[in-house]
Amino acid sequence: xxxxxxxxxxxxxxxxxxxxxxxxxxxxxxxxxxxxxxxxxxxxxxxxxxxxxxxxxxxxxxxxxxxxxxxxxxxxxxxxxxxxxxxxxxxxxxxxxxxxxxxxxxxxxxxxxxxxxxxxxxxxxxxxxxxxxxxxxxxxxxxxxxxxxxxxxxxxxxxxxxxxxxxxxxxxxxxxxxxxxxxxxxxxxxxxxxxxxxxxxxxxxxxxxxxxxxxxxxxxxxxxxxxxxxxxxxxxxxxxxxxxxxxxxxxxxxxxxxxxxxxxxxxxxxxxxxxxxxxxxxxxxxxxxxxxxxxxxxxxxxxxxxxxxxxxxxxxxxxxxxxxxxxxxxxxxxxxxxxxxxxxxxxxxxxxxxxxxxxxxxxxxxxxxxxxxxxxxxxxxxxxxxxxxxxxxxxxxxxxxxxxxxxxxxxxxxxxxxxxxxxxxxxxxxxxxxxxxxxxxxxxxxxxxxxxxx
Amino acid sequence: xxxxxxxxxxxxxxxxxxxxxxxxxxxxxxxxxxxxxxxxxxxxxxxxxxxxxxxxxxxxxxxxxxxxxxxxxxxxxxxxxxxxxxxxxxxxxxxxxxxxxxxxxxxxxxxxxxxxxxxxxxxxxxxxxxxxxxxxxxxxxxxxxxxxxxxxxxxxxxxxxxxxxxxxxxxxxxxxxxxxxxxxxxxxxxxxxxxxxxxxxxxxxxxxxxxxxxxxxxxxxxxxxxxxxxxxxxxxxxxxxxxxxxxxxxxxxxxxxxxxxxxxxxxxxxxxxxxxxxxxxxxxxxxxxxxxxxxxxxxxxxxxxxxxxxxxxxxxxxxxxxxxxxxxxxxxxxxxxxxxxxxxxxxxxxxxxxxxxxxxxxxxxxxxxxxxxxxxxxxxxxxxxxxxxxx
Numbered sequence: 001x002x003x004x005x006x007x008x009x010x011x012x013x014x015x016x017x018x019x020x021x022x023x024x025x026x027x028x029x030x031x032x033x034x035x036x037x038x039x040x041x042x043x044x045x046x047x048x049x050x051x052x053x054x055x056x057x058x059x060x061x062x063x064x065x066x067x068x069x070x071x072x073x074x075x076x077x078x079x080x081x082x083x084x085x086x087x088x089x090x091x092x093x094x095x096x097x098x099x100x101x102x103x104x105x106x107x108x109x110x111x112x113x114x115x116x117x118x119x120x121x122x123x124x125x126x127x128x129x130x131x132x133x134x135x136x137x138x139x140x141x142x143x144x145x146x147x148x149x150x151x152x153x154x155x156x157x158x159x160x161x162x163x164x165x166x167x168x169x170x171x172x173x174x175x176x177x178x179x180x181x182x183x184x185x186x187x188x189x190x191x192x193x194x195x196x197x198x199x200x201x202x203x204x205x206x207x208x209x210x211x212x213x214x215x216x217x218x219x220x221x222x223x224x225x226x227x228x229x230x231x232x233x234x235x236x237x238x239x240x241x242x243x244x245x246x247x248x249x250x251x252x253x254x255x256x257x258x259x260x261x262x263x264x265x266x267x268x269x270x271x272x273x274x275x276x277x278x279x280x281x282x283x284x285x286x287x288x289x290x291x292x293x294x295x296x297x298x299x300x301x302x303x304x305x306x307x308x309x310x311x312x313x314x315x316x317x318x319x320x321x322x323x324x325x326x327x328x329x330x331x332x333x334x335x336x337x338x339x340x341x342x343x344x345x346x347x348x349x350x351x352x353x354x355x356x357x358x359x360x361x362x363x364x365x366x367x368x369x370x371x372x373x374x375x376x377x378x379x380x381x382x383x384x385x386x387x388x389x390x391x392x393x394x395x396x397x398x399x400x401x402x403x404x405x406x407x408x409x410x411x412x413x414x415x416x417x418x419x420x421x422x423x424x425x426x427x428x429x430x431x432x433x434x435x436x437x438x439x440x441x442x443x444x445x446x447x448x449x450x451x452x453x454x
Numbered sequence: 455x456x457x458x459x460x461x462x463x464x465x466x467x468x469x470x471x472x473x474x475x476x477x478x479x480x481x482x483x484x485x486x487x488x489x490x491x492x493x494x495x496x497x498x499x500x501x502x503x504x505x506x507x508x509x510x511x512x513x514x515x516x517x518x519x520x521x522x523x524x525x526x527x528x529x530x531x532x533x534x535x536x537x538x539x540x541x542x543x544x545x546x547x548x549x550x551x552x553x554x555x556x557x558x559x560x561x562x563x564x565x566x567x568x569x570x571x572x573x574x575x576x577x578x579x580x581x582x583x584x585x586x587x588x589x590x591x592x593x594x595x596x597x598x599x600x601x602x603x604x605x606x607x608x609x610x611x612x613x614x615x616x617x618x619x620x621x622x623x624x625x626x627x628x629x630x631x632x633x634x635x636x637x638x639x640x641x642x643x644x645x646x647x648x649x650x651x652x653x654x655x656x657x658x659x660x661x662x663x664x665x666x667x668x669x670x671x672x673x674x675x676x677x678x679x680x681x682x683x684x685x686x687x688x689x690x691x692x693x694x695x696x697x698x699x700x701x702x703x704x705x706x707x708x709x710x711x712x713x714x715x716x717x718x719x720x721x722x723x724x725x726x727x728x729x730x731x732x733x734x735x736x737x738x739x740x741x742x743x744x745x746x747x748x749x750x751x752x753x754x755x756x757x758x759x760x761x762x763x764x765x766x767x768x769x770x771x772x773x774x775x776x777x778x779x780x781x782x783x784x785x786x787x788x789x790x791x792x793x794x795x796x797x798x799x800x801x802x803x804x805x806x807x808x809x810x811x812x813x814x815x816x817x818x819x820x821x822x823x824x825x826x827x828x829x830x831x832x833x834x835x836x837x838x839x840x841x842x843x844x845x
């Protein structure tokens with residue numbers, strides 16, 4: 001048995017640990033130079049920052065996860081800085097630097113995580129604009145802020161977490177502009193019963209931000225990011241009035257979207273998750289996909305956060321062990337499933353507290369860039385609908401090039417789906433989803449093929 | 455609610471052949487319905503490499519190819535977009551002496567057919583095309599050939615046909631066709647019934663069963679050519695590149711992306727879709743990086759593959775059925791249909807209108823296989839009621 005785990009974040013590491021505990025030696029492939037995933041990303045070079053500086057309230061979890069990974073290091077085959085760029089018939093093509101090799105596997109656990117959902121608005125392509133995740137990478141991995149005076153904009157729990165991390169690190173945060181209304185936050189009171197620690201932590205972030213003089217605004221409608229050569233300020237509307245704030249960098253994002261291309265290449269069936277407004281691989285409570293031997297865990301299986309990712313990683317590991325005919329701890333499975341169910345319920349609360357900006361797709365101007373790789377504007381999508389009767393995302397890609405560039409739709413796909421569906425007067429699922437093709441991320445033309453490795 | 459249509463011509467398959475035939479027929483005044491099981495131009499016509507090339511075709515294809523050659527520069531007038539057609543020239547490389555000899559022999563064979571081929575020796579090649587590296591012995595240049603964007607061209611033909619008044623029914627799979635005394639009856643989609651005087655079978659890789667239903671089995675099988683696309687680069691590749699003996703072809707679009715092909719993918723579980731293989735993709739990338747130094751440090755950003763019908767002799771079937779009057783076949787372009795398809799569309803329209811075409815197509819007759827295929831259904835009388843004397 002030779003399971004392959006893709007991703008060494010909370011889900012991947014816990015899945016690996018679970019397999020190792022049953023005497024199975026998995027292959028673990030991760031794009032990052034060290035384990036932890038996006039949430040518990042490690043710095044590139046050691047510096048004087050402590051775990052507390054880097055991860056704040058989550059320092060203990062981060063440290064524990066890193067320790068877990070170090071503890072199983074000699075009982076797994078670990079390939080850092082390696083990208084699985086293709087999957088087919090139980091063989092993965094994985095590239096490390098300029099070398100690619102074919103890695104056969106018996107089972108597959110996909111723990112591929114998520115990236116920010118990007119909703120374009122005027123000025124979003126100016127230098128100095130980062131996603132929330134990108135802002136976090138800069139801070140955690142490279143120990144630098146994205147600017148001297150940063151505005152965080154968008155929606156979702158990550159908005160406050162990143163802002164708080166920046167403040168803690170000593171960066172100047174000019175404002176946090178939340179596109180969802182303050183009233184939506186009342187939903188969090190419901191969440192107090194389900195996940196009190198998470199909700200209280202969120203409140204703590206906000207109160208600490210305010211205590212340090214950071215302006216926190218709700219119900220913000222972004223108008224534009226101002227600037228010629230780079231970011232000079234942010235203009236927004238709030239309760240009918242226009243506001244402007246000077247800044248030199250903007251971190252923004254509207255919740256997260258799952259990274260699902262490998263699940264697609266693996267042949268998994270997809271379902272539309274109305275809460276996340278996104279397609280994700282179909283899975284059972286244990287992480288089994290529609291493909292035998294293929295499991296999925298963590299944010300790549302639908303957005304649920306780091307705590308859920310650890311639980312789901314372990315659950316998927318146990319499912320694999322069980323399916324392989326080995327013994328599993330039923331009581332433990334019960335505990336994991338109950339905890340996961342509780343988090344799932346809490347996700348509903350979070351989505352109500354940080355609702356998707358429903359009016360965005362119809363209100364965004366035609367001349368705003370939608371797909372920056374291929375330089376396609378919002379209006380190009382609407383024109384394709386109007387002039388060519390397009391209603392499906394792959395057809396839109398074929399006729400307009402949306403999603404055809406370097407990111408293969410990972411960045412623009414969500415927004416393209418929203419604009420296309422809105423222009424057709426349909427719900428977002430009606431637009432379909434972009435089919436994945438290898439390579440899932442760019443790889444060098446001069447890549448050298450290596451023999452299969454054990 | 456059932457949907458009934460009565461049209462002069464029903465075309466099965468909305469690829470470039472079916473769409474261009476639909477447009478040409480409509481302009482002659484025929485009423486036309488164009489049917490596709492998916493989106494028009496979403497299969498081989500829309501996802502091929504994009505080579506618009508006459509060079510290298512079998513001599514019997516050249517007349518048809520020349521006819522199409524005259525259409526390509528007129529696309530803007532004809533379908534409203536130019537389809538990114540560029541008359542860049544097509545340069546076919548020879549990597550060995552034998553390949554060079556083969557290029558020379560071909561040039562002699564087609565000398566009178568108007569391709570204006572120019573044979574280029576190794577030294578001159580390095581001088582004129584310094585961006586090509588490696589041991590290339592020489593090449594043959596066809597300056598009038600070029601390339602275009604299949605994604606746009608094929609969909610635009612279907613769209614132009616629709617604007618001209620053709621009933622374009624997408625996502626409408628034809629499940630059954632039969633011939634009665636008063637014409638053809640087609641059942642398509644969930645509830646569409648069509649009566650037509652003529653049927654054109656331009657169903658590409660899916661055309662076999664339609665031919666077979668009329669007693670004309672053909673040696674047609676599916677192939678899955680696959681392509682790799684680089685990130686946008688400074689434009690260096692001034693011509694569409696091919697190679698004698700195959701293995702690689704490449705072009706660079708105005709935006710700067712290079713498109714490289716030469717290997718085949720594999721079908722997915724849902725066989726209408728296919729995907730390049732990992733090792734095939736690496737092989738193409740490596741060949742391209744070796745031949746073009748500018749690509750050595752470039753990144754491949756995407757790949758694609760499509761389903762195409764290939765005939766045993768790599769020539770298409772074009773022309774009237776030998777079993778069934780007013781049934782016309784046009785399929786099996788064997789990975790080389792993109793350039794000639796607009797010409798084929800005109801030919802098909804002439805066949806409907808005049809019963810013959812001014813461009814010779816005898817070499818593509820469907821009965822060229824009758825002698826080689828044992829027990830053809832035409833002979834064992836599967837469809838006795840429908841058999842009538844061939845035209």
